Amino acid sequence: MPAENTPVAGNLDDDDYPAYTMGRAADVLGTTPAFLRAVGEAGLITPLRSEGGHRRYSRHQLRIAARARELVDQGTPIEAACRIVSLEDQLDEALRVNREMRRKLDDRGTGT
Numbered sequence: 001m002p003a004e005n006t007p008v009a010g011n012l013d014d015d016d017y018p019a020y021t022m023g024r025a026a027d028v029l030g031t032t033p034a035f036l037r038a039v040g041e042a043g044l045i046t047p048l049r050s051e052g053g054h055r056r057y058s059r060h061q062l063r064i065a066a067r068a069r070e071l072v073d074q075g076t077p078i079e080a081a082c083r084i085v086s087l088e089d090q091l092d093e094a095l096r097v098n099r100e101m102r103r104k105l106d107d108r109g110t111g112t
Contacts (some may be wrong), residue, residue, distance in 0.1 A: 018048040025057040029066055035078075039065050055070035063091035064089075 011017040022033045029035070034054070039045055043065050047055040057065075064085060071081035 014058075015060045016058045018058050018061075020057040020059075020062065022047075022055045025062055025065075028062060029069055031065075031069055035069065035072075036065060038078050039068050039082055042079055044068055044082040044085055075077070 011019070020028065022036055024067060025038055026033045036047075036057070040055070045057070045077040047057050047061065050056055067085050068078070068081045069089070071084055072078055076084065
């Protein structure tokens with residue numbers, strides 16, 4: 001949870017700030033708390049915990065869970081959906097790193 005000296009208003013724009021309770025997150029996704037627990041147990045997302053031990057989700061985590069929900073709604077088992085989303089994220093990261101490395105190589109080749 002936020003440090004005592006951290007301005008709360010600054011957290012509103014933070015995609016990783018755990019602003020959503022489990023109930024609110026489930027409402028936003030149009031799903032159940034059990035679904036959120038299942039994607040957490042599958043290791044797709046790891047919600048932060050409040051001081052009282054309640055799960056709290058960020059907007060970033062909700063986008064990941066929403067992608068898994070799309071796959072589940074199409075008939076994919078939840079464990080497989082979580083694995084697919086995880087692999088999609090790994091591929092996106094690998095492509096980003098590849099682009100960055102190519103850019104650096106191109107900069108070296110042009111002498112900039």
